[in-house]
Amino acid sequence: MEGYKVRELIEATSGRIIQGNQNSIINRISIDSRTLVPGDLFFAIIGPHFDGHDFIIEAFNKGASGAVVCKNIESLFQKEKIDENKIIIEVNDTLSALQDWSKYYKNKFKTFNICITGSNGKTTTKEIIAHILSQKFPLLKTSGNYNNEIGIPLTLLQLNDLHKILVVE
Structure with a gap:
C-alpha cells in the first residue's frame, strides 16, 4: 500500500x-x-x-x-x-481523528492481531511473542511501550501489505 x-x-x-x-x-x-x-x-x-x-x-x-x-x-x-x-x-x-483514521486504515489489512493487556509485563510479553513470530512471519509491533491513545494509532498507521501479524500492547 x-x-x-x-x-x-x-x-x-x-x-x-x-x-x-x-x-x-x-x-x-x-x-x-x-x-x-x-x-x-x-x-x-x-x-x-x-x-x-x-x-x-x-x-x-x-x-x-x-x-x-x-x-x-x-x-x-x-x-x-x-x-x-x-x-x-x-x-x-x-x-479522535487520529484514532478514527488509524482504525479505518488498519481495516484495509488482513492481519492476525495479538493484543497484550494487563498491569505488569506487557512490554516483555509483547517482545517475546514478536521475537518468536517474526522468525516465520512478517509482523508489526508497537515500539517500546508506545501503548497509549496516541502510540497505538501511530503504530497502526505503519501497517503495510507485507505484515501478516500485528502485536500491540
Whole structure:
C-alpha cells in the first residue's frame, strides 16, 4: 500500500478540507514538529501541556504537506502566508481523528492481531511473542511501550501489505 489518500482520511474522520487537494497522497503522519520530515501530514494534537496548533507554522516551514486541525486557524492565515498547496483538514478533535483514521486504515489489512493487556509485563510479553513470530512471519509491533491513545494509532498507521501479524500492547 502506498501512502494515505487524503479523501479517505477526510471520510474516516468526518473532516472537511479547508484548502489543498483532496486527491493528494500522504506518505507519513506526524504529531511532533521536531521529528517531522518533508511531506508528512501534521496532526495538531492538544495535550495537557501543549497545543499542536502552536506548531503548525513550524511544521509547514519544515515541509509538512498539510495539517489536521480542530481549531479555527483563520488567524494563522492573517499572521503568516500559508502556501495554498498545503492541505488543511478541519476535524472536531484531532486526537479522535487520529484514532478514527488509524482504525479505518488498519481495516484495509488482513492481519492476525495479538493484543497484550494487563498491569505488569506487557512490554516483555509483547517482545517475546514478536521475537518468536517474526522468525516465520512478517509482523508489526508497537515500539517500546508506545501503548497509549496516541502510540497505538501511530503504530497502526505503519501497517503495510507485507505484515501478516500485528502485536500491540
